[in-house]
Amino acid sequence: MATAEKLAPQAHIEVRDLTMAYGSFVVQHDLNFRIERGQIFVIMGDSGCGKSTLLRHMIGLRHPAKGDVFYSGESFWTADDAERERLKRGFGVAYQGGALWSSMTLSENVSLPLEQYTELSAERIREVAAFKLALVGLAGFGDFYPSEISGGMLKRAGVARAMALDPEVLMFDEPSAGLDPISSRRLDDLLLQLRDSLGITIVVVTHELASIFTIGDSSVFLCAQARTQIALGNPKELRDHSDNPKVRTFLNRGET
């Protein structure tokens, strides 16, 4: 990590003093962590601790009660609207249930961001969309509507759409929830491959242990009782050496 910091003094994503609240109910307070370029970063914790809420704060869907998120040193929440739209284009988000636009085919779903933000010809856009779908193993499904494919395929199509604009950061909300072990493994391989070949930074919200250890370079652990982060670091090291018993228990599936 020391060398990485020397190369890139600024973290790719930095969350600073972030407090999240619904009205007066504080979900998590004083979160602080850095995500380096090219890392796979896991946000984990027990159910209901606010993992997905944290993600929603990082992608601009919920206003923080306090604190800020920085992308390559640029503040996200103090930026003006135009600036924030530009920062938003730097990341792609794959939602829990896919969240594909149901009135459009898979291919149209992937094409929409390209039509919005690029000057590409319709022919090129079709090519790119077909390639992104093929990348997630959905070649030939371009003309299907989201209601016509299975849950696992929806998730993968969501990933294809998130990758449409070749973002520098990909964010995943529970990518493997509800997938069979093989599909879940394939998704992990896809994430590792994307990081290695394109060098993108990946943020994953999950509590799937197998996947946490396979892909996680670094992680933060949110605690529902303490309402703040209680561990930070490589998940395998946390499993074996964390000084917090709760984190060790969680990462060892309750067996200590």
Place this chain on the structure above:
Amino acid sequence: MAATELSISRPDDGVVLLRLSGSWRLSDDIPPAARVHQEVESRPTSRLRFDVSGLEAWDTGLLAWIRNVLQECSARQVDADRGGLPEGVRNLIALSEAVPEKTDTGRGGARASFLVRLGRDTEDLVEGSGEFVRFLGAVTIAFGRLLRGRATFPRTEFATILQEVGANALPIVSLISMLVGLILAFMGAIQLRQFGAQIFVANLVGIGMARDMGPIMAAIIMAGRTGAAFAAQLGTMTVNEEIDALETMGIDPTEYLVLPRILALMFTMPLLALYATVLGIVGGLLVSVTALDVGFRAYLVQTQGALSYADFAGGLFKASVYGVIVALSGCLRGMQCGRSAAAVGEATTSAVVTGIVFIVLACGLLTVVYDVVGI
């Protein structure tokens, strides 16, 4: 199988012994746990024991009952001896106690007093109006962008919406407006026949349909048909995080989803109202010719004489306003929708109710304005 029985005894001072016998299942008539509570309350008690030697069968019925008794014991600091319980019951009860009850969820508790509830409801109302104003502002900004040609506007989807709210609504609009024309004619005829002035049914139906009934019937049909559909569509999109996905893609949902719907209804509603007016007049014509001895030609000439372009223009403007109201209320409720199936239902209901209330308000207001201006 033996009957479900509970006998409470006090073998020693301060000790309560519960003897459970027979079958203790949900389908059995399990004695209320309050009997144990009363016994424990009536005299000082330090220990509670169970005797289940006569117990023949049990299921959740027994477990829930035991849990209730144990909770009462720990509240009264009575030492309950679980040793007497069957092993399966002991293990399951232990499992149910493994995770301590969450008490700080802010749910339940005593019902708030009237003033507190009134205050909360007022707060909600203020917040709701704030949301409405914000939504209206977002729509206005989106319109501004559209006029400057900078809005993200999905053309194919706009065409689909136009068809859905226009052509596909024709059958129901035909039926209802024709019937309204018929009813107007019959109602008028009963009165007018007394003076031998049946021919004026044409004036009544023509002016009534063109100025008010045509637009308002079309609007109410569309509030039920299309306003509800908009709320359900956008509500489901909210539940599926599709709206979130648009937002993180940097596409403004107001521009992309709400704007085409408002425009579609703004354009099709006057057309529908015009169509409704014509069919209403046809309805009136049918009644006059068949039941009132008014000639076909005479009716048409009378109608032509009664109606001016101003009547039509006034009606069509009203229709356009209703169109915007129906689309706004449908989209607003859809975007405000919570994240569950029940919330989509509420959004749909509320869209229709809001739509109709504002249609009637706008109708009253516009009628007064027309009267003052002299249209």
